[in-house]
Amino acid sequence: MSSFRRAQQWATFARSWHLYDMKWQNPYESAYVIKKYLSGLWKPIYHPLNNCGDHVVVINSKEVALPGDDWYRRAYFHHRRYAGSKSWTLAWELHEADNTLIVKKAVYFALEKGLFRGNQMTRLHIFPDANIPPEIAGNITNQIRPLRPVPSKLEEVPDEVASQCPQLFDLPADFVEGSDLWGKPDPERKAQPIRTPYKPKGQEPW
Amino acid sequence: MFWTSVLSFKFNPNRIYNPGPTKFWRRRKVFRLSAAFFGRRRNCWRLAIQGVNKSMLHAACGRKQRSRDLMKLHAQRVFSGAEEIGMHMAVYRKGLECSKVCLSNRSLSDLAIWEPRTFKALGHFAWNNYAAQGFGDIRKLGNPPEGVFLRGLQNPKKM
Numbered sequence: 001m002s003s004f005r006r007a008q009q010w011a012t013f014a015r016s017w018h019l020y021d022m023k024w025q026n027p028y029e030s031a032y033v034i035k036k037y038l039s040g041l042w043k044p045i046y047h048p049l050n051n052c053g054d055h056v057v058v059i060n061s062k063e064v065a066l067p068g069d070d071w072y073r074r075a076y077f078h079h080r081r082y083a084g085s086k087s088w089t090l091a092w093e094l095h096e097a098d099n100t101l102i103v104k105k106a107v108y109f110a111l112e113k114g115l116f117r118g119n120q121m122t123r124l125h126i127f128p129d130a131n132i133p134p135e136i137a138g139n140i141t142n143q144i145r146p147l148r149p150v151p152s153k154l155e156e157v158p159d160e161v162a163s164q165c166p167q168l169f170d171l172p173a174d175f176v177e178g179s180d181l182w183g184k185p186d187p188e189r190k191a192q193p194i195r196t197p198y199k200p201k202g203q204e205p206w
Numbered sequence: 207m208f209w210t211s212v213l214s215f216k217f218n219p220n221r222i223y224n225p226g227p228t229k230f231w232r233r234r235k236v237f238r239l240s241a242a243f244f245g246r247r248r249n250c251w252r253l254a255i256q257g258v259n260k261s262m263l264h265a266a267c268g269r270k271q272r273s274r275d276l277m278k279l280h281a282q283r284v285f286s287g288a289e290e291i292g293m294h295m296a297v298y299r300k301g302l303e304c305s306k307v308c309l310s311n312r313s314l315s316d317l318a319i320w321e322p323r324t325f326k327a328l329g330h331f332a333w334n335n336y337a338a339q340g341f342g343d344i345r346k347l348g349n350p351p352e353g354v355f356l357r358g359l360q361n362p363k364k365m
Contacts, residue, residue: 041282041286042286042289042290043286044283044284044286044287044290044315044318044319045283045319046279046282046283046286047279048279
């Protein structure tokens, strides 16, 4: 190291805290947004060996939205290293066991493998609802824009507004309930084929 | 011995006795390269020469890989620097290319780190130029920032 670079100090001693609202967001796409802040990719001083990542606080992980029928199709593999102890847990089962695990695993797979992944995961704070402890809420200085806007439900729209909207179609009563678009959960709950790893294109600049 | 064999003798430079360096000095050059290896690969000839050959192959690959890694790193830095001012890197590069500002990713990343205001001004210049060239609002750019004067660069150019 030359004597000029000896005093070079990146302004990374301060870690900023970001908030991400996971309500009705795709966790596998959002993981690549969170990765950018966890590993410091959004800073021009980024270097893979430079410890310049930030904290990310994820709220509302309970209300995460998986694409398509992934609740029934996506399986999480686990092996306890005993003979015959391999297990595939479906996404809806994992979500019932722990509300934060789907987000955690999505971010874990999105981060690059290496010695820094564990450190970066410790800077990810996931909460199932909007209740954040005050010592964490006081640190937050930035909110990451969610990937998709959250639409309002018809039940949440007040009757005054809904009554002004003209009704164009007469839909049958079982229009939503009778739809079999995404299939139904397997009653025997056998292991389903695992989807290929999800990687959105166009995230990297090269 | 016959006289004929003596008379037919001609000077042959290939037959000059030139033993060269001894085995010790020949191998010493390789052992210097294997000095930092572990175990018998450091001092045993058969293992040391294998290790040195392989390490030189790795070094040759690493010289190419280093430049590739640096190119990736500079592209990443320009990307994040452009995102900070609300632009996409493709627009940044294209806008500078139209106005014949020939700056590499490396110098742009240096600007983004050490001179962020220069980087921002260049970005606004590129943004205006991009819009003036009529490339279209493909990425929902919005209106380019004000306060930038384009002199003689407004004419659309065939890219």
